[in-house]
Amino acid sequence: MTQSDLPTALPPTLARRGRRAARTGPRATVRQLIPYLAEHKVVLSVVIALSLLLAAASLAQPLVVGQVITLVEAGDPLDGLVWLLVALVIVQGVVSGYQHYLLQRTGEGIVLTSRKKLIARILKLPIAEFDTRRTGDLVSRVGSDTTLLRAVLTQGGVEAVGGIVTFVGALIAMLILDPLLLGLTVLVVAVAIGTAAALSLKIREASRQAQEKVGALASAVERSISSVRTIRAAGATDREIASTTQEAEGAWRLGVRVASISALVVPVAGIALQVSFLVVLGVGGFRVASGAITVANLVTFILFLFMMIMPLGQVLGAVMAINQALGALGRIQEVLDLPDEDAGDRRLAPLAVMVGPANEGLLPHAPAIEFEHVSFAYARTTPNDPADPGNDSPDEHRPEPDVTERQPVLRGVSLQVPRGQRVALVGPSGAGKSTILALIERFYDPSVGTVRMGGLDLRSLDRRELRAQIGYVEQDAPVLAGTIRDNLLLGSPDATDLECEHVLRQVNLGHVLDRDPAGLAAQVGEDGIMLSGGERQRLAIARALLAAPPILLLDESTSSLDGLNERMMREAIDAVSAGRTLIVIAHRLSTVVDSDRIIVLDEGRVIGEGTHDELVAAVPLYRELAEHQLLV
Ligand SMILES: Nc1ncnc2c1ncn2[C@@H]1O[C@H](COP(=O)(O)OP(=O)(O)OP(=O)(O)O)[C@@H](O)[C@H]1O
Numbered sequence: 001m002t003q004s005d006l007p008t009a010l011p012p013t014l015a016r017r018g019r020r021a022a023r024t025g026p027r028a029t030v031r032q033l034i035p036y037l038a039e040h041k042v043v044l045s046v047v048i049a050l051s052l053l054l055a056a057a058s059l060a061q062p063l064v065v066g067q068v069i070t071l072v073e074a075g076d077p078l079d080g081l082v083w084l085l086v087a088l089v090i091v092q093g094v095v096s097g098y099q100h101y102l103l104q105r106t107g108e109g110i111v112l113t114s115r116k117k118l119i120a121r122i123l124k125l126p127i128a129e130f131d132t133r134r135t136g137d138l139v140s141r142v143g144s145d146t147t148l149l150r151a152v153l154t155q156g157g158v159e160a161v162g163g164i165v166t167f168v169g170a171l172i173a174m175l176i177l178d179p180l181l182l183g184l185t186v187l188v189v190a191v192a193i194g195t196a197a198a199l200s201l202k203i204r205e206a207s208r209q210a211q212e213k214v215g216a217l218a219s220a221v222e223r224s225i226s227s228v229r230t231i232r233a234a235g236a237t238d239r240e241i242a243s244t245t246q247e248a249e250g251a252w253r254l255g256v257r258v259a260s261i262s263a264l265v266v267p268v269a270g271i272a273l274q275v276s277f278l279v280v281l282g283v284g285g286f287r288v289a290s291g292a293i294t295v296a297n298l299v300t301f302i303l304f305l306f307m308m309i310m311p312l313g314q315v316l317g318a319v320m321a322i323n324q325a326l327g328a329l330g331r332i333q334e335v336l337d338l339p340d341e342d343a344g345d346r347r348l349a350p351l352a353v354m355v356g357p358a359n360e361g362l363l364p365h366a367p368a369i370e371f372e373h374v375s376f377a378y379a380r381t382t383p384n385d386p387a388d389p390g391n392d393s394p395d396e397h398r399p400e401p402d403v404t405e406r407q408p409v410l411r412g413v414s415l416q417v418p419r420g421q422r423v424a425l426v427g428p429s430g431a432g433k434s435t436i437l438a439l440i441e442r443f444y445d446p447s448v449g450t451v452r453m454g455g456l457d458l459r460s461l462d463r464r465e466l467r468a469q470i471g472y473v474e475q476d477a478p479v480l481a482g483t484i485r486d487n488l489l490l491g492s493p494d495a496t497d498l499e500c501e502h503v504l505r506q507v508n509l510g511h512v513l514d515r516d517p518a519g520l521a522a523q524v525g526e527d528g529i530m531l532s533g534g535e536r537q538r539l540a541i542a543r544a545l546l547a548a549p550p551i552l553l554l555d556e557s558t559s560s561l562d563g564l565n566e567r568m569m570r571e572a573i574d575a576v577s578a579g580r581t582l583i584v585i586a587h588r589l590s591t592v593v594d595s596d597r598i599i600v601l602d603e604g605r606v607i608g609e610g611t612h613d614e615l616v617a618a619v620p621l622y623r624e625l626a627e628h629q630l631l632v
Contacts, residue, residue, distance in 0.1 A: 027208070028329035030322065036149060039113060040106045044153075047106070048161050050099045055165040057092045059173070061085065062303035069296040107150035114146040114332055124340035127443035128379055136219030141331050144214050148207070148328035151321040163311025170308040177301045178293050181284055185276045185305060189312065192272030196265045200319045203261050208327030210254035215331070217247040262320055272309065280305055342463060366455025368551055368581040369417040369440055374449035375604075376435060377406035409435050411604040412449070422577050422594065424586040426625060427601035433585045434475070436601075437553045440583070441472055453551075471544030471576075475555035475585070478540030479528025484512065485520040487528075487539055491547035503545045507538040507572035533557050534565045541572045552576055554584040556591060566590065589626060598622075 037044060064085050071078055122138055174182045224231060224240050231240050284298045293301075410432045417423045425433045438444055439451050442458050451458045458466060471491070479487055488500045500520055504510055512535060516522035528536045537557045544552055554573065570590055576582065586592045593612050600608035600615060600622045608619035615622040 027204075028326045028333050030326070032329060032333055033149075033152065033322070033325065036110045036113060037152075040109055043102055043106050047099055047102050050095050050102075051161050051163070052165055054092055054095055054099070055163070055169065057088050057095075058166050058307055059169045061088055062173070062300045062307065064088070065303060066296045066300035069299055070294075073296065103153045107153040110149050110153065111146045114149055115142055117336055118142045118146065118332060121336050121338065121340065124342075125335075125338055126341045127438070129338060131378065134215075134219035134222075136217075136222035137215035138335070139222065140211075140215040140218035141335055144218070145211050145328035145331050148211070149325050149332075152318075152325045154321075163314040167308050167311045167315075170304040174301055174304045174308070177297050177304070178284075178287070181280055181287070181301060184279050184283060185308075188276040188279060189272050189309070192268050193312070196268045196316050197319070199261055199265050199268070200316065200323055203258060203320050204323035204327045206254065206258045206261055206327075207324040208330055210251065210258050211328050211331055213247070213251040213254045217244075217251045220244045220247040258324070265316055265320060266313075268316075272312070276305060276309070277302070366452065367416040368419045368421075368454065369583065370452040370455075371413050371415045371436070371439075372450045372452070374410055374413045374439065374446045374451060375408055376410040376439060376444065376446050376448075377408045378435075378444070379406060406447075408447075409604050410439075410446075413601075413604070413606055414449075415599055415606055415609070417581060417583055417597075419581055420579070421596040422582045422584065424584050424592045424595035424598045425601060426586050426592060426598060426622065428621075428625075431601040432604045433601055434555055437472065437555060437583065437585065440551075440553060441470060442466060469550055471547055471549040471552040473537060473540040473544055473552070473554045475537075475557055479524055479531065479536045481524070481526045481528075483518075483521045483523055484539065487524060488520075488543050488546055491543055495546050499546060500542075503542040504539075506545060506575045507542045508568035509535060509538050509542060512539075532565075534569055538569065538572045541576050545576050549580070551581045551583070554582065556585055556587045570594070592626075600625075 064081055068078060068081050068085070071081065118141060122142070171182070174185070221244060224244050231237055280302060284293070284301065287293050288295055288298055413432075413436070425436060427433055435444075439446055440453075440458075442451075442463055445459060453461065453466065453469065480490065484504075485497070485500060488503070489495055497520055501510075501513060504513060512522065512531070513519050524530050524539070528539065531539060534557065541554070554576070557569075566588065569588075573582070573584065573591060574594075584591055584595070586595070586598075592598055595612075598608075598610065598612060598615055599606055600619055602621055608615050608622055610618070612626070616626055
């Protein structure tokens with residue numbers, strides 16, 4: 001099989017789309033925002049009704065004030081009008097407080113919905129997505145971008161509905177009171193609206209860029225924290241602080257840009273209010289003097305003017321918040337639009353695949369695992385990945401990501417793993433051993449050829465059912481932060497403490513229970529850092545034992561173990577392989593020698609297969625590896 005046999009290029013339309021997305025960044029439309037709001041339509045209807053009530057209360061106030069002035073001028077009694085005014089103000093205060101609470105709560109609801117959707121999607125993304133995306137950026141989308149959606153409701157979006165009613169009501173009242181004064185006011189206000197609208201259009205793009213930079217910052221922090229030991233040991237702490245701080249400064253710069261655009265919008269509304277107020281006061285004064293309008297009507301007109309300008313501020317605030325939210329929603333939606341791992345799988349009725357040595361399978365004589373002419377290439381990742389806004393340069397100037405080039409890692413691999421046998425994969429680093437395990441787990445599908453379990457093409461099996469048949473002990477970080485119990489129950493949530501303790505003793509980990517009074521509740525630290533390398537692997541083996549899958553994949557730790565640890569690891573592997581099929585990536589001669597069959601890989605090809613003695617005699621690479629105790 002040659003490289004040219006592999007499907008290497010993406011369809012041109014996909015490649016074009018990828019390049020376009022990299023240039024412009026993800027965008028969202030108002031239509032994509034609607035489902036988030038629709039989920040809260042009952043509460044939002046109540047809030048809108050309250051806004052209308054507030055608008056009516058606001059509009060009533062100038063009329064009552066005008067009436068009070070007229071009555072005072074005429075020397076007539078006020079007849080409780082002052083009390084009506086007080087009642088209006090109190091009702092307005094109480095209603096707007098309640099409305100504010102409802103909006104904040106609904107805003108939190110929208111953040112929660114988007115977070116739930118993102119978490120569910122991210123954890124179901126194809127494994128290949130994690131090869132090309134930065135963890136911190138994904139975390140930032142869940143933590144930070146989602147909070148910007150809240151602003152759609154909390155920064156005036158819904159009050160603006162009532163605001164529009166107030167605006168129109170005030171406009172009509174002003175028209176009745178004095179059309180000339182209104183004409184002048186509208187002129188000033190129209191200029192202000194035009195300027196503010198043009199500015200707020202810029203906010204969406206600036207906000208998206210700012211959020212991308214926050215994502216890049218989260219990625220940098222995540223990298224620094226997860227590699228803190230390596231960084232410390234390399235004496236690179238100060239450089240790492242400097243480069244991470246640089247990302248923080250980048251986020252600050254873009255945040256300030258958003259702030260400066262918004263800051264221009266706010267005074268525009270303020271100036272509009274002041275100028276129109278001065279115009280109305282000046283021209284109005286003349287008109288009162290000439291007897292064209294009364295003092296009461298001028299005061300009422302000025303109150304209505306305030307009433308008209310206030311919602312204008314609300315609408316501008318809402319437009320800014322919506323534009324900011326759309327920037328963030330674009331980044332959220334980009335992840336939600338990715339297909340999940342099962343997308344495109346053929347929907348088949350669940351099949352009871354029994355591949356244990358004692359079980360009658362669907363195809364009882366088929367090997368547990370079989371590779372037939374399998375070739376595979378990882379999608380190539382590039383430093384200029386669209387998910388990595390690593391610099392401040394404008395999008396147009398970034399080099400386009402190379403999404404088409406793929407290098408084969410497995411080339412025409414054919415192998416069989418009979419049921420109940422222990423098969424060792426050996427070969428130099430980078431030969432493709434871990435990739436074979438990844439294909440068995442169906443983290444990826446082969447580019448060419450077929451992988452089968454119990455005679456069935458893996459692509460015809462439900463992924464969950466397939467993985468239920470397999471235990472997988474990774475080489476790196478096979479342990480999760482949490483307690484020993486959390487780690488054991490990951491694959492078997494119903495196991496009892498007694499069962500947990502039993503499997504721990506089977507893999508010679510009884511002492512970790514004895515050394516900590518917390519026992520199974522003892523913390524293992526981030527990535528199991530409180531355990532030794534050998535203990536981590538044995539804990540992962542214990543987890544696999546507890547789930548008791550018929551097939552176990554074990555990527556043996558490369559860390560050298562002393563005599564005692566080596567013996568304990570061998571006993572753990574013996575315990576786990578009893579009564580099941582075991583495929584082990586072997587780095588220790590003892591593991592290899594104890595295997596039923598050894599498969600030698602080099603540069604993605606199977607170059608030898610047999611027992612230890614057969615391979616020592618026939619395969620020079622194997623002989624060389626064995627001479628060096630195999631630790632490669
Ligand atoms: N997720 C990935 N994305 C892109 N390339 C990858 C990925 N994982 C592995 N590779 C590449 O595939 C090749 C084979 O890797 P693999 O991990 O299968 O080798 P290996 O034989 O298990 O090596 P080792 O013994 O060092 O773990 C390597 O060149 C590696 O760089």
